[in-house]
Amino acid sequence: MSAEPLPDWLRPPPGGFTADDLDRLPDLPPHTELIDGSLVFVSPQSRFHSLTMYVLETGLHGCAPDSVRVRREMTVTLERRQRPEPDIVVVDAAADAGPDQTTYRGEDVVLAVGVVSAESEERDRGRKPQLYAQAGIRHFWRVENVGGLPTVYVYELDPATHTYALTGIHHDRLELSVPFPVDVDLTAVDRL
Template sequence: MNRTWPLPPPEGFTADDLDRIPDLPPHTELIDGSLVFVSPQALFHMLVIDLLRFQLPQQAPESMRVRREMSVVLGPRQRPEPDIMVVDAAAEDGVDLKSYAAEHVILAVEVVSPDSQERDRERKPQLYAKAGIRHFWRIENDDHRPVVYVYELDPATGAYVATGIHRDHLKLSVPFDIDIDLGDIKRM
């Protein structure tokens, strides 16, 4: 099948363009005005997302929702899709919502894949911090075991500060009380 992708305008695509461009593959992101197509993910990636998607909603307060497969508008040329987000429940004004505004995102989570290492480790955290998202987790695969790197936004510098590295157990008090046995991934 021959596919013709749209040519970007000289200044790059905008966050709004993502909703107007026909026939984009699922989970297409916009980073720095460029379309980023997501590769098929490995089993590890899916298992980590499933673990968080199951555990976090059980522990989150009523005022928060856990979402996946949704993008967040960080600026005119930035619309990434975190693997998992915790959002303010009040931001959801109907089932037709296609993206969240950055001010409604409480936590962004990226599970690093071989094809997205630079984006997940460097560019996306920079963008999330600049947009004011207070909490960010980066999850790496360490011999088929998740390692969660936890960051919190320093309001003085506008950059993330590492607050912990969690290998077997994720126990946090922010953005809410969280207690997850990361070893549960083996039982999924």
């Protein structure tokens, strides 16, 4: 029995992978991210993760002004070696470049949302928010599973320090005035 050859994408090039490589490497697993020049593969989603993304995506679609678009599981190119995939992004409407688009630029992102998963806690709570802040993304929401319901931690960018400041913790209902008026019933996850 002969071993199958390894795919080329398992061997990083000198200096690591670049954001453009995600579009060129054949047969990458779905939702592969690039963080610090390394490919990151995601585990299958939990029921909580999937339902929470649905509730937030649907809620944001209902609240979003015409000047923005709500997108699910699209990568964001922040710099040459950084192309993470937030669970949900809200982008300027002008950033939509057609049906074959695979990524958005960091400067086009109004809001990045990450639903924390067990396998990616450190990235979701630490590295990815750090990258979003350094790229100047003004709004970031981190969503945690608390007793089977989503709790949303809302952050806003401090432009002087390029770090996020926690502006609120929302348990049953997400009501905000920025980045646009938002009103989402988080308990809807329990009814799906």
